[in-house]
Amino acid sequence: MPQQIKRLVLVFALIVAGFLVARHFLVPPTFGTLGHYRAAAVDTVASRPIRYAGQQVCADCHDDVVAEKANSRHSSVACEVCHGPAAKHADDPDSGVPPAPRDRSKCPLCHGYNPSRPTGFPQIDPQAHNPAKPCITCHKPHQPVTPNVPGECSACHGQVAMTKALSAHAPLACIRCHETPEEHKINPRQVVASKPRRRELCGQCHAKDAEQPADISEAIPRISMGSHGSGLVCWQCHYPHHPEAK
Ligand code: HEC
Ligand code: HEC
Ligand code: HEC
Ligand code: HEC
Ligand code: HEC
Ligand code: HEC
Ligand code: HEC
Ligand code: HEC
Structure with missing residues (x-):
């Protein structure tokens, strides 16, 4: 071998x-x-210790909170997601109460803007959305609804409103050009405001033969709708919130 x-x-x-x-x-x-x-x-x-009790147990003592949350948009969010494991507390409430997320750090885990979340999921930019105040000053954690709906478009469209205020279009109300259902201010992503589609909207004031609107005192510069701008929509060349003719 x-x-x-x-x-x-x-x-x-x-x-x-x-x-x-x-x-x-x-x-x-x-x-x-x-x-x-x-x-x-x-x-x-x-043999490992049980740390989570599950929501059913909480109802024994906190039926008011459980009932409130059951009819809210947080119905699918379990108590212990926010309050942490609470089995010890549920067995013996005298041993201490679970912490409550009262600062701003917890809520953005689910609501911070992230493009991978499903469309329509309520999201905010924690840096820009009412900074410095805890979320729960405005939102009830067990019944989150969007509160104190702002009346002014500028509450949410500050940039557009500021630009317009310094422009020739300052006297025009936003809703003159945008049809805006009231619901848009509560559910802005589900219920959208309209955007102008046709140049005739601008023609209402700027066409040669247009009537002077009763609520506007300024002399409005006129153009010939037929020839000016070669038939393109006006906002190809004029930013509607700050129209300049140079
Ligand atoms: C056996 C009754 C009982 C059960 C079951 C129970 N709790 Fe409690 N819980 C209490 C009592 C009593 C207090 C009030 C203690 C106090 O105010 O000092 C309390 C207080 C709390 C608080 C208040 C904390 C704060 O900062 O004010 C939270 C949060 C809480 N419970 C969450 C839960 C959750 C979540 C569950 C389910 C996993 C649960 N509890 C189950 C009796 C119970
Ligand atoms: C989205 C996160 C969240 C969820 C889910 C949640 N909580 Fe809370 N909970 C909080 C916050 C934040 C506070 C503090 C509220 C405050 O101080 O005004 C709180 C406060 C409490 C309190 C103190 C008393 C009160 O009513 O304000 C109890 C009790 C309580 N939660 C029980 C529960 C129970 C039981 C559940 C499940 C049915 C639950 N929570 C689900 C965030 C949550
Ligand atoms: C574990 C994830 C999770 C956490 C943590 C969480 N939420 Fe939510 N939140 C949800 C879900 C899920 C919905 C419902 C989304 C839907 O219906 O499409 C929701 C809905 C909302 C809404 C929308 C209500 C509306 O009518 O548009 C607000 C406001 C809100 N949460 C605030 C909070 C606040 C404030 C906190 C912190 C105390 C918080 N959430 C913590 C998951 C979470
Ligand atoms: C000063 C009050 C205030 C504070 C503080 C606040 N919010 Fe809001 N939140 C509002 C108002 C008003 C709306 C409705 C208008 C809007 O969408 O901006 C809203 C809307 C929302 C929505 C729904 C957005 C949508 O597209 O449907 C979510 C989610 C939300 N807030 C989460 C939070 C979280 C998380 C925090 C803390 C990091 C927080 N909010 C802090 C007032 C507040
Ligand atoms: C509560 C906050 C809020 C208020 C108040 C608000 N909007 Fe909006 N609006 C939004 C958000 C958020 C979007 C972006 C939606 C998106 O990106 O899908 C939006 C989008 C728009 C758009 C663009 C729609 C598109 O298709 O691109 C227009 C136009 C608009 N808003 C007009 C208005 C007008 C006019 C008002 C006042 C009458 C107003 N909005 C009040 C939050 C608000
Ligand atoms: C003179 C008519 C007019 C007025 C007044 C007006 N808009 Fe617009 N807006 C438009 C047009 C036209 C567009 C579409 C531009 C496009 O499609 O490119 C638009 C687009 C928008 C958009 C989409 C994003 C963007 O910047 O293009 C928002 C948001 C918006 N407007 C909000 C407002 C708000 C808020 C006000 C009041 C402060 C307002 N608009 C006043 C004509 C107007
Ligand atoms: C409700 C009437 C009205 C509508 C609708 C309207 N405008 Fe105007 N426009 C005005 C007024 C008023 C002025 C300012 C006149 C002044 O003070 O000189 C103006 C001024 C202008 C100017 C001249 C700016 C300058 O610097 O001289 C342009 C360009 C203009 N608008 C374009 C548009 C466009 C584009 C649209 C459609 C998106 C539009 N306008 C819709 C009333 C309107
Ligand atoms: C292809 C680009 C273009 C388009 C599209 C366009 N404009 Fe203009 N517009 C201009 C330019 C460049 C000027 C400045 C030179 C001039 O007076 O012809 C101007 C000037 C104006 C003026 C000021 C005239 C004056 O006498 O001060 C108004 C008002 C105006 N445009 C409205 C409109 C309206 C309304 C529409 C849509 C129906 C529109 N524009 C489409 C390029 C355009």
């Missing part, structure tokens, strides 16, 4: 011996009793 075959057999024998020794000393005793895993793992897991 060639010498190298002897060496290969020796190596092979060593591996088999090592495997048998390892199997004897290292494989846990209950391995294989219930299948290809350690049967005692079930007991190990079962």
